[in-house]
Amino acid sequence: MTFDIRFVAKVMDYSQGTDKMSNNKKVDPRIIRTKRMFKEALISLLEENYDKSKLTVQSIADRAELNRATFYLHYRDIEDLMEQIIDEILMEMYNTISPMNEEQTSTGKWNRTGSRLIPFLEHIQQHAGLYNVMLENRDFRKRVFAIILEIVSLWEENRKARGRTFKVANEIIVSSTLGIVTWWLEEGTPYSSNYLADQIIKLV
Amino acid sequence: MTFDIRFVAKVMDYSQGTDKMSNNKKVDPRIIRTKRMFKEALISLLEENYDKSKLTVQSIADRAELNRATFYLHYRDIEDLMEQIIDEILMEMYNTISPMNEEQTSTGKWNRTGSRLIPFLEHIQQHAGLYNVMLENRDFRKRVFAIILEIVSLWEENRKARGRTFKVANEIIVSSTLGIVTWWLEEGTPYSSNYLADQIIKLV
């Protein structure tokens, strides 16, 4: 079966990292290296706009400089590998909008309308090639939607506290933001993340 | 090669229909019937959320009740068929926003901000299943973007004439509208096209 960008990730669980796992029995270093190689291989292929319809297990194995059979030792199929990459990158994304420590929350700077937007956009810009490809996938988009919804909900709370309210439903704000980000990536991030954040906030 | 939703249409030419062609030598009715069958088959498969990764020439031929080899008599591959479907549906879409006759243009009702939006959204809602699938494709989205840009440009002209202006760039308005429409379709068009148009206009 060839690759069709359906790389779905079923569970949305940011609380648990994929890098260490809670059990502490040592993982064979060959496994760590092999998995890293396959992940880097697929990402690099996606980032250089490698024709998705021609993306095969063989092409990924070639790029990883590993055997094709080794791929099946670690992943069910290409989607399976993709899911794991998605889980990692979305955890990173989520971290950009969540306050790291008490200090930041108490200063209040995280609660200003739009404040979480800039690190969020910067993170996307840093992985522009990857997000540009992945946002074509429905399930990935749904998960990004959920993260943006958190940002917008926090804005709303903040505005409500000041007796103000949004003109339109939160879903409309989130989906339009996602539309803008998608377009921004498709055009090769022509504007700075600051300018884009400004435009988005002006819209709201 | 399996289907990967890359159904690209290269040329954006709404001026020329695909149904008749300018030359008038009769087309064999078997060809017309066969092509219609294949188009209806693919559309029906897409609309019922048939797993895109399992979409094969055989499955389309089965649905069309035609032989697989017959498919290759008319189309290069699945993308080729898809392109032809896209050209037709986008021509329909374009017609929803272009005034049909002088009467409508002179009355001015087509020039009111947002006026073209409702028939546009109604058209999408009528073909919700198809658009929901097709908007996953980058090139298709670009062509829809171009159509929305025409709508927004007309709004802008109109506002300018009244000495007003948009707060944000046209591209931002268009991409956010496309984002909203995409979300609307993904959620099964939960709101009416009138309500959605209202929300979009409020945002602008």
Add this chain to the structure above:
DNA sequence: TTATTAATTGATACAGTGTCAATAAAATAG
């Protein structure tokens, strides 16, 4: 009716998937 064109059928070479057993290479425990 006859000539023409389209559709079907069965066959083919090819590419990619996913699995397996046998073997080579690397890592860890003793």
Add this chain to the structure above:
DNA sequence: CTATTTTATTGACACTGTATCAATTAATAA
């Protein structure tokens, strides 16, 4: 350091789907 365990490689396999053919059957147009 050696023996044992685990991982990676290799070549083979059945399977599915693609894209193309030649030969045949069916429908259309004159």
